[in-house]
Amino acid sequence: MRLLHHFPLSPYSRKVRLVLAEKRLPFEVLTERVWERREEYLRLNPAGTVPTLVEDSGLIVPDSGVICEYLDEAYPDTPLMGRTLAQRVEVRRLAAWFDTVFGQDVTRPLYGEKLFKRLAGRGNPDAALLRAGYANLRGHMEYLGWLAETRRCLAGSDLSLADFAAAAHISVLDFAGDIDWPKYPAAKEWYVRIKSRPSFRGLLADRVAGITPPSYYAELDF
């Protein structure tokens, strides 16, 4: 069976779980505690990051961006990268924006300081980083809201990797109770739609020892 080495709250792992589920590709998961830097895992993926996908054929596919490109080429039935060249640019641009800019400005300081440090036993959150993360969150949620207001899906009229990359980051922040939803009605309307998809069920069922998400985390009419 196809195996995904992942970490339940990693937004990059979550993006790949969503893409696999959207493409109806069955897979098992194995939790990798990346901070332990297991040698056996580093042989699969020298970068040491999650996720890494191992296909039944033995093909090892590390890096969430590489995995998503691979899955769309190997299993093109539910295309998630757009059709025309211009659409594909916009899908990839937004997926990269969430994984780099949003990730660095928001997910890394908030998830990194509040959840990851606790899980990895790395001490207390840095208050300055948390403040920076919350300040960046507001501006970036407004950009997300603007996209959600002006387009049916984030990269245009069709669901794409851009929606799943964005939803993966948002879902991690939501697990930590960090999103003040009443402030972002357009982003919320978009997130309700994505969250209601069957591919999202696995993410909503995630429970992590010692951390309780807010009650609305798994609700579809939060």
Next chain:
Amino acid sequence: MRLLHHFPLSPYSRKVRLVLAEKRLPFEVLTERVWERREEYLRLNPAGTVPTLVEDSGLIVPDSGVICEYLDEAYPDTPLMGRTLAQRVEVRRLAAWFDTVFGQDVTRPLYGEKLFKRLAGRGNPDAALLRAGYANLRGHMEYLGWLAETRRCLAGSDLSLADFAAAAHISVLDFAGDIDWPKYPAAKEWYVRIKSRPSFRGLLADRVAGITPPSYYAELDF
């Protein structure tokens, strides 16, 4: 004419210049001083990073990773992403490894502290970051040497984006005189081959006000 908004010493800009030249696609360049965060540029690329490609058709393609995927789809004559699914995974894995792991561990601390700070008028290098960058450089150059020793090109037998992503980072470090070549004979042999390609000429001709590269920077038999 196709226009690339770039910064001459940015490894991400250099990677795209190499790919455009390998594909024999004519282009003009315009230097963008990203630290000024020009509004007009942020409209082209909200992430504010270089490079951004603007096609004759008006299509705007930001983000070096997105640009390289776009160029290989739009101009497939000189394919740089590999042929089989497994080859494409390896090309993308290595290109991502150089742009993220190598970039964060080595290029950002060394180029960022020594050159970028000077160019952007942001003060003196942080000695601790420089030490970390040099320490990481050794391990990562050994990985590059191992790849160069066991394969004809970095991702296999054919030249690919992996070679150009790697050479772009190496070329920036080499401009700063940071690579002690006698220590890395296999990596050097690979770099001489890449550096000798016509696509590299533009990079070797780059001169940046106030910074003099070592004499061997532009030599092919250094």
